[in-house]
Amino acid sequence: MKKKYQDNKINRIKDTLSEVLGLSNHDIYSIDPIGGMTNKNFKVNIKNENYILRIPGNGTKEMISRYSEKYNNLIVNKLEIDTNMLYFNEENGLKVSKYINNAETITPKTAKREDNMKLITNILKKLHNSNVKFNNEFDVFSKIEEYEILLKKYNGKNFDDYTLVKGKVTKLKQILEQIGVESVPCHNDTVPENFVKDNERLYLVDWEYSGMNDPMWDLAAHSLESGFLESEEELFLSLYFEGRIEDRYKKKILIYKICQDFLWSIWTNIKEAKGDNFGTYGEYRYNRAKINLKKITN
Known part of the structure; x- marks a missing residue:
């Protein structure tokens, strides 16, 4: 059958x-x-x-x-x-x-290698510094509102303390505005698996979530999804910035990590309301957002 x-x-x-x-x-x-x-x-x-x-x-x-x-x-x-x-x-x-023949898909493990970090930071800089204009904006705070509407439409459930946590996440927008937000073409879903290389070059695939955004979002996403340790993230960022990383960029990256975990936890709830099963994925990301929120508020 x-x-x-x-x-x-x-x-x-x-x-x-x-x-x-x-x-x-x-x-x-x-x-x-x-x-x-x-x-x-x-x-x-x-x-x-x-x-x-x-x-x-x-x-x-x-x-x-x-x-x-x-x-x-x-x-x-x-x-x-x-x-x-x-x-x-x-x-x-x-x-x-x-299809990329003879390709190697980057994984969280191989993303930690310095040679792959160099390839990834180079392709991200090429995108961020290209001066091209995508035809849409990726604004996480607007996305949160959109996803909430969809979750309600599909009779999905949010987390018990969602309203409290959302209030804290929303306040991060003011901090970002104080630091200064840039708008450049971004991929917005820089998981390691979206970087694929062959013998000649590296490719960045899957542009579903692409849009104009702060470039720190892409760096935060890749670090988060690769599971970088502090020292590994430091190396990754130093390669992107070609030297010392300013504290304001580090703070933005932490804020975007929180926003990403929060947003994708709602995304997971929507997908599950539509019939998919992601196990504890959404809950894990939601709880990690709460942990990182304490680093900002403390």
């Missing part, structure tokens, strides 16, 4: 690819799932060429602007930061892009 379900699923994917790319089903040699948190991703072999097929996951239509993603993705393609797109449907989010 399970095999029949999988076969039907693969056949539906083949039919979809054939339709959007103008192919015969016989041109599609294989389709293999390769995971993903927000979406379902597949490695697809078409006429002995490999591609990545991205099928949007539960609840993403209201959480992500595919129009903005496509617009921004085309920009970064010109900057030669990501792989080229073969197809992108801005209505339903279906995307087909070139």
Whole structure:
């Protein structure tokens, strides 16, 4: 029964690819799932060429602007930061892009290597200093409000002390404004797994959450998601800044870590209200936000 379900699923994917790319089903040699948190991703072999097929996951239509993603993705393609797109449907989010052959996906473990840190900081500086303009803003405090509305719509539940913690997170906006907030093109989801390298270069993939934002958000996200120790984060930041890191940047990075944990905990609750299961992921991030809040308020 399970095999029949999988076969039907693969056949539906083949039919979809054939339709959007103008192919015969016989041109599609294989389709293999390769995971993903927000979406379902597949490695697809078409006429002995490999591609990545991205099928949007539960609840993403209201959480992500595919129009903005496509617009921004085309920009970064010109900057030669990501792989080229073969197809992108801005209505339903279906995307087909070139697969990176002989690739190494960065992991939290390999992100701690200095050679990989150099590659990652270089590509982030290239993006942040590019002077290009994405067509949308990524503002975490607006996102929090948007996600709350979606959570309520899907009858999801927030944490018991959510209102209290949200009040503390919201006050961080004033601190950020006092320090000074920049607005540059940012990826906004710099988990290690979104950095992929081959023998020639490093790629930064998956631009769903991209938008104009403070560059410290990208640094905070990568440090947080890589699980950097204090010494590792210090090295990572020194490579990005090419020397000493000012205290104001360190403070912004800590604030953005709190905001990210808080925001993605709500994101998790929305996804679970739509049928996904992330175990203790959301609760872990929420509790870590509370721990880091004490570092700001104390």
